[in-house]
Amino acid sequence: MLAASWAPLSPAERAVAIEVLTHGPVSRSEIARKLSLSAGSLTRLTKPLIESGLLVEDPPPAAPASASAAPSAAPATRQGRPSQPLDVVADSRFFAGFKITEDTVYGVVTNLRSDVVATRALPLRTHEPVDVADLLHAMTTDFAAEFPRLAGIGVGIGGHVIGPARAVTSSFLGWDGAPFADLLEQRTDLPVVVENDVAALVESEAWFGAGRGLDRFAVLTIGAGIGYGLVIGGQLVRSGDDGRGIGRRWIVNPQGPLTPDGDRGSAVSLLSIPSIRYQVAAATGRNHTYDEILTLAAAGDPMAARVIDEAARALGTVVAQIANFAMPQKILLAGEGVGLVEVATPAINEAIAANRHPLAEPVALETKISDFNDWARGAAVLAIQILVLGRPKTAR
Numbered sequence: 001m002l003a004a005s006w007a008p009l010s011p012a013e014r015a016v017a018i019e020v021l022t023h024g025p026v027s028r029s030e031i032a033r034k035l036s037l038s039a040g041s042l043t044r045l046t047k048p049l050i051e052s053g054l055l056v057e058d059p060p061p062a063a064p065a066s067a068s069a070a071p072s073a074a075p076a077t078r079q080g081r082p083s084q085p086l087d088v089v090a091d092s093r094f095f096a097g098f099k100i101t102e103d104t105v106y107g108v109v110t111n112l113r114s115d116v117v118a119t120r121a122l123p124l125r126t127h128e129p130v131d132v133a134d135l136l137h138a139m140t141t142d143f144a145a146e147f148p149r150l151a152g153i154g155v156g157i158g159g160h161v162i163g164p165a166r167a168v169t170s171s172f173l174g175w176d177g178a179p180f181a182d183l184l185e186q187r188t189d190l191p192v193v194v195e196n197d198v199a200a201l202v203e204s205e206a207w208f209g210a211g212r213g214l215d216r217f218a219v220l221t222i223g224a225g226i227g228y229g230l231v232i233g234g235q236l237v238r239s240g241d242d243g244r245g246i247g248r249r250w251i252v253n254p255q256g257p258l259t260p261d262g263d264r265g266s267a268v269s270l271l272s273i274p275s276i277r278y279q280v281a282a283a284t285g286r287n288h289t290y291d292e293i294l295t296l297a298a299a300g301d302p303m304a305a306r307v308i309d310e311a312a313r314a315l316g317t318v319v320a321q322i323a324n325f326a327m328p329q330k331i332l333l334a335g336e337g338v339g340l341v342e343v344a345t346p347a348i349n350e351a352i353a354a355n356r357h358p359l360a361e362p363v364a365l366e367t368k369i370s371d372f373n374d375w376a377r378g379a380a381v382l383a384i385q386i387l388v389l390g391r392p393k394t395a396r
Helices: 011-023 028-035 039-051 129-146 180-188 197-208 267-271 273-284 290-298 302-326 339-354 372-389
Strands: 094-100 104-111 116-123 150-157 160-162 167-170 175-178 192-196 216-222 226-232 330-335 365-369
Touching: 011 028, 011 039, 011 372, 028 039, 094 129, 094 372, 104 129, 104 372, 116 129, 116 372, 129 150, 129 180, 150 180, 150 197, 150 372, 160 192, 167 180, 175 180, 180 192, 192 197, 192 372, 197 216, 197 226, 197 330, 197 372, 216 302, 226 267, 267 273, 267 302, 273 290, 273 302, 290 302, 290 339, 302 330, 302 339
Parallel strands: 094 150, 150 192, 216 330, 330 365
Antiparallel strands: 094 104, 104 116, 160 167, 167 175, 216 226
16 A cells, blocks of 8 residues: 655645645746745755655756757857756546445545546445445445555545544434444555545635635535535634534525525525425426526526526625625635526626625635536545645544
8 A cells, every 4th residue: 555645744845745736837936935935945845855756847848949040059058957847746646535425426536636537426225334335445446446556535425524534423324423434444444534525625626726825715515505615824714513504594584485404594495406496396386407497597487587586696695795704815606506606697796796895895706516526526635635734633
């Protein structure tokens, strides 16, 4: 098995390695500027990283040959040593990431840069932790046959994870403190980290996606439920409430709809895919998929348009609240439900404006429709972090 981490690295060496991993290939001068290092200090820090094979020096681009140059022309005088950008070898290691839903396990393999190189999905026929661990073990074995340099496993689950990613409580799986990371680690002999799926997605976007390089960054996910994560100072803000389902009691409109999941007028009741489908079915007596409802709303169907307009105004209100209180540089809307934005952008923007100060800066809003492979990729990033940062030493 490959080494479970890049340890031992000093904090300064690790900072350099992470900068190259998340932004490389990157010039030495840019690294020195971002990390406030002198050229001498950077040379001292990068030397052992290069010698150990963690980092490599990209050759400088070759000067284009000039066919018209005179053979007797004297070579140009070189002014100093050319800068050689630093990079990581992305395919030096691979990582398995899994997203567990109520009826399916989605798996991906990524390289060190979190690029997805393989995907697979298998039905989940039982929720017993031991049986789920056996299924993920089988999928990992298949992945390892194709990618023998598999270095770690990340698992994302909708639920509450206790301590350094060891015990999981998940209502939809019926788990109460299941030691799932240990069960899977015992079977695979690989480092395993288990995390709330929203937190995993936020970490992925902070390291390799929309939040890369930002000091303050927020993610709001819309899908089967509502998820929220906040990054400050480049670190995900942790809370004992992580994975508790904050959207069920995030009241957006007290006069809003009452649905089977979530309080009246909550973010879940207004925005989640099951709630939107429930509202349309209750009013029309017909079941429609979420995409069908969006299409009907865009075409002017009265009931679908009313439900989607109310959801859009709720989304704009939630976005404005996040902007008002967290003051992020960017808010990412992700998940299977963000097709709402394409259909109802004017209503969303009106609600944002109505809930912001007239002189407030525009909200930097980015959308990303995420499928379950994206959620699994987020889990794989957790495994990359274990390699780079080592295991958490204390419970949160």
